[in-house]
Amino acid sequence: MASFIQLLIGGVSMGILYGVVAIGFVLLWQTSQTINFGQGELVMVPMFMMVGLHLVLKIPFWPSFILTLVACGIMGYLFERLMIRKLLPGGVLVIVIATLGLSGFLRYGMQIAWTPQTLFFPHLFSTKPIELGDIIFSPEDIWNIVIISIIIIVLHLCIKRTKLGMAMQAVAQSRETAELMGINVRHIIILVFVLNSVLAGTAAVFAAPIFFVRYDIGIFLGVKAFVAAIIGGFNQIRGALVGGLTVGLAETFAAAYITTAYRDAFVMILLLIVLLIKPEGIVGIKEEAY
Amino acid sequence: MKRLLFWGIIIAILCVIPWFLGDYTLYVVSLTYVYTIVAIGLNLTLGYANQVSLCHASFFGIGAYTMALLLAQGWSFWLILPFSGIFAGLFGAVIGFPALKWKDHYLALITIAVNIITFFIMMQESWLTGGPTGVSGITRPSIGPLSFTPDISYYYLLLVFYILAILASIWIVNSKWGRAFRAIGLNELASRGHGISSFNYKLLAFAVGAFFAGVGGGLFAPLLRYIAPDAFTFFISLEFLIMIVIGGMGRIEGPIIGAIIVVMGPEVLRMAEAAYLIVYSLILIFVMLFMRQGLVIVLDRLREAVPAWVERRK
């Protein structure tokens, strides 16, 4: 039983991180039909920014974090303005290839501009283990889960309750209708791209102490987010979260109860099952019939 | 007549260049031929029939492992090669049967999952595939006294298959099959209205595309003389996708141009050392921003421009 709870905590803390990266991915897909293969790199870049500001320049944590988020926002804006806006009419495949190019550019650019070595990042929270009877867990995991959950809940409320949020939902459902209703679709799309980058920047700060900061960490995170979004449902924000948790828990439990070697394969088989039974994802909504 | 002369000259050039190329460049060109064959397959499936296949690396891998493992059993290369294609094609059909009910991004996702799972099987089942270490020491074929072990000889063999694959693709595209593929690609609903059983043709497009990839794989194994699961990941499937999109989807020239760019590009760019991958990434973005139908339109413009220029001169 103790093992089970430990595994649960481990799986949820990983899963919620995947989920938060996946949310941005889902937002981009919903509002602007963009499949962003550079999503992982959008998390990698702020990781390096935090190292630069907080560890190298020794700027205290909160100012570094705020600066990083602002920079992320700008990156998101530029991404939309300079690349996506021009590429959208070309169709999904064109965007896939272009974002692949972007991910490569950011990744190898960072390797050359900074370093191919892995950089250290300090824990944000205490790592002294807490013992509760038979169960041992780390406060860091609990804090991660709590804080990221709060961020996601706040995001959810903003989208459901505020006017801006509802405008976003409208654009996600039907662009034409949104336009007819007087919503400035262009502005909403820009907002979504900025939001995505800022979310990625937030994820970066939780991921850095766990994964360390590497120029190629983006590939790993991007794939996880992608799979999470699909399993959970890439046309719903909830889907990203559900997907992330599913992936995190599946990995952890498969590794413990089946075998560690098949950890990733198990997730893939899960993906295949979801795709064959309910391809829109666990909580996704069915799109056009054909 | 002029056309025949033109292509004759091109083929002659391709026959002569190996004598002037270094070992390594010869290898890169040979690899380009192999990848082109796979890309031609993907182009038929995705470029013409619009069925997204993001697991072409798996078909490629199945062909390669079939060749490597059966060669080790003592079978003849010539006997195995069609099987490389057939096994891959059958695998494509088996995958396609449940998968092709879905469309677009759903289909894409299923094929991605297939790719990743086959990769895992390649990695884990070492008793069959040699696991992560793969299979090395693969031998090259021979016909009687003529051995293809020297790199130059194998180059010519690959050149022959390269040309055959291109001719095959031209023939298929202009045949009843090809017309059906294009019809499905353009508008599935409409083609069904015309009595074209879309599901069967989709399956066919998928299987044929996989067949080409399998043959490519069978030719690939003796090229490097070493294969490992690394060469058959989802990222490699993405490379094939890049090839046909950059080259031009739904066009015969597309995979040819695409393979040249994707395989030879980074090698040509290697001069810039570690920066070559950055330049390559930028080229992808650049081409998508400014030439999204693929580089084949450059060829089209040249084809228009040359006779127009000739006209003006008259």
Next chain:
Amino acid sequence: MLKKTLISISILSLLIFFSSGPAIAADIVKVGVVIEMTGAAASLGDYWTKGVKYATEEINNAGGILGRKLEFKIFDTQSKPPISVSAVKKALAWDPFALSGPIYSSSTLANMFLSQEAKTPQNVGSENWRISTKGSKYIWRTSTQQGFEIPKLLNFIMSEKKPKAIAMLHVNNDYGIGAMETTKKYLKEKWNTELVAVMATEQKQADYSAEFTTLRRKNADALFAYLLEEEAAIVYRQVQKMGLKLVLFAPNSGISEDTLRLGKEAAEGVYGMSGFEYNAPEPNCVRVSKYFKETYKEWPDNEFMKGYNSIYLVKTGIEQSGGFDKVKYSQKMHDIFITPKMQKNICGGNLYYDDVGDLHAWDYLVQVKWDGTHAKPKIVAALPPLKGPDSGKKTIWYEK
């Protein structure tokens, strides 16, 4: 429209049109460095290349090798075995005297048949035991292979720490799988013990709660963490987070600078084995490490010494065989005992190369100590090699 296209073509052509390599000069000794410059092992390749650069500078400043200048060229393997094959082909097309690298065992296993066919000496950084079984007379190692390192480490742990239940975490590639095979075999044959748990992990894996839960269930009290640098650091940190009480031991990748820099205080107490340490009681290791620290402001990883040695091995072979004949080089460099007297600058003390190109040298048993700011490897003992003139010598203890 045409204009736009023409401009696009010209820009593309400019991007693609780079000049070809430098002209070949006579009277130089060329070494093709086939190494991981990008990809998962880029960090290791970076250290190796710095070692190559430093050795080349030193040698050229001292007059070169038998009067000829040394020149190297880098060929990136992207940390991928198939690319390493094409990188070696490309390097061989440059007609070098020798090859340096790669590090990754999978890459070496894939490409070593090429250097064998081309009869070109190749000094690699790989440690998988299979490499020595392929029958090549043109492959040499720059560090002791896992088949020798692991038994030495296991002997120490079993006799000094007497664990009751040993578990093993290994990375799921040739390096890790080879180690797992060696460990299982040796524990069975020499110590009549079996591992209570064997778990394969993936590169870039960050969450080990599944593995640690298994370790708990099996009551493991010792863990052999045969992982690459980042993963090792993450594991140490998680062991600490989870409050697990284990004797941790690792190969050189688990106590290397990269690992210690990332693991920090979590690495305290880990036992490891390495042939090259910056604070080893071996003057050349100390000397080159000092150079590295002054130039790059941090201590080097052992890949730096390995890359450095890969070049000095070439110098040794050429000098000892009296010329630039690769076949004679190969004959001379098998069953050779290289002392600092023979090759002044080479790292690692006395190096013995046997008839399959395996290195037998002293290895250092270290234990990591945390001093508040840095995790440092403290030399516990120097263990003698298993073959060669030094093999009969006794273990030297530095602290007990």
